Every structure is written in C-alpha cells, then in structure tokens.
Amino acid sequence: xxxxxxxxxxxxxxxxxxxxxxxxxxxxxxxxxxxxxxxxxxxxxxxxxxxxxxxxxxxxxxxxxxxxxxxxxxxxxxxxxxxxxxxxxxxxxxxxxxxxxxxxxxxxxxxxxxxxxxxxxxx
Numbered sequence: 001x002x003x004x005x006x007x008x009x010x011x012x013x014x015x016x017x018x019x020x021x022x023x024x025x026x027x028x029x030x031x032x033x034x035x036x037x038x039x040x041x042x043x044x045x046x047x048x049x050x051x052x053x054x055x056x057x058x059x060x061x062x063x064x065x066x067x068x069x070x071x072x073x074x075x076x077x078x079x080x081x082x083x084x085x086x087x088x089x090x091x092x093x094x095x096x097x098x099x100x101x102x103x104x105x106x107x108x109x110x111x112x113x114x115x116x117x118x119x120x121x122x123x
Contacts, residue, residue: 018044018072018081022109040113041081043106045069047098068093086114 018041021029032038048069057065068090074082086094091114098110112118 015083015085017083044094047101050101
C-alpha cells in the first residue's frame with residue numbers, strides 16, 4: 001500500500017480492517033519499507049507470534065495465537081490483510097501481547113483499531 005493510496009475507513013460493525021495503515025502522531029502512514037506502509041495486520045500478527053522470555057503460555061494457548069495470526073494474515077496469494085470481526089477474547093489476546101511487544105504509539109494504534117477509540121479515564 002503506497003502513501004498515495006486512499007484509506008478506506010470501515011465501521012467496526014463491519015469488521016476490523018487489518019490492511020489499514022498504521023499512523024504516526026501526525027496521522028501520517030508509517031513506512032515499512034520502500035513504497036509500503038506499515039499495516040495493522042503486520043503489528044497484530046507480529047504481536048501474536050512473538051515469544052517473550054517470561055511467556056508462560058502452554059501449547060494450547062500458543063496454537064490459539066498461531067491460528068488467530070493465520071486468520072489475520074489472510075490468503076497467501078495476495079499481500080492484503082482481510083477485514084475481520086473478532087470476538088472480545090481475540091481482541092484481548094492481541095492487546096495483551098501488543099502491550100508487551102510495542103511502545104506506546106503502536107499499542108495505542110492497535111487499541112484504537114480494535115476498540116474504536118483511545119479515550120480513557122484521566123488518572
């Protein structure tokens with residue numbers, strides 16, 4: 001997806017657009033290489049597949065992560081990520097892992113995409 005491509009905003013009721021570009025603090029797409037933007041699917045798949053030193057996940061949990069990553073990855077025949085509906089358990093799995101894997105901006109963009117907002121209580 002190039003920077004000149006138009007971004008299609010999909011309402012959460014229709015699913016999560018994992019092909020959407022990840023935006024920086026100025027709402028510009030973050031580059032993932034020459035003529036390619038970093039996409040939400042890249043972040044989510046990487047968060048699901050990362051292995052942490054203190055990870056206590058058993059084989060069943062690791063298979064759930066793998067299967068969700070495959071679902072988000074979509075068809076191997078193209079480079080586009082799908083638009084998917086995720087249940088609350090799958091969203092929580094991604095967010096819990098992304099919280100450990102990424103810095104604030106990346107986590108916030110994933111949260112925003114999965115939950116539809118980033119506003120929270122001011123502490």
